[in-house]
Amino acid sequence: MRRHAPAVHRLAAGMVGPGAADDVVQEVFIAVHRALRGFRGDAQFSTWLHRITLNACHKALAARQTLPFGDVPEPAAPHSPVRAGEQAALRDALHAALAALPADQREAVTLRELGGLEYAEIAVLTGAELGTVKSRINRGRAALRAWLSGAGVKP
Incomplete structure (x- = not known):
């Protein structure tokens, strides 16, 4: 998880926006944990992980379509x-x-x-x-x- 989480987060942020990316990352690693025993190694692990990430992003985007507040902008960081x-x-x-x-x-x-x-x-x-x-x-x-x-x- 430590190795792949930054790449998964970047991909999710690009697909669903930075505000929803954390939730997608969580869903991705839950799905990976559940499906890891079934990973056959037919493809590279990273390819498999990216596919799971894309599926989670598509699911989040579909869910957002039903919510009236789906495009709430992310608040700015408080430091500078x-x-x-x-x-x-x-x-x-x-x-x-x-x-x-x-x-x-x-x-x-x-x-x-x-x-x-x-x-x-x-x-x-x-x-x-x-x-x-x-x-x-x-x-x-x-x-x-x-x-x-x-x-x-x-x-």
Whole structure:
């Protein structure tokens, strides 16, 4: 858990937002604990873990659709008000930009940029062709760039 929790949290934060990521991480490790005996080793452990994480993210996103208060922004950290405010604004903008992407692009970009997975690993994990994964990531990055530029976020 100590080894994989940061990567699981990054992936979850990219998919469901930083405020809901902790709950998703908890669900992921509960699911891993329950299913670990059934892990056959047909795939790498990290690939299996990413799939469980994606399933938990999709479940959290589906549950959020039924709640009227699903898009409550995460409060800023209390330590440095200026820095925390800047980080919170940037995090909120990035979360909103990711949320604006189609689900398949958001998933591919999040796995690549936040999960650090290679294109081939993403293809195996999502069941998409390698070219499709590359296309989704390219389109997703372009859409993120356009959305963030339109929101006034500078690189």
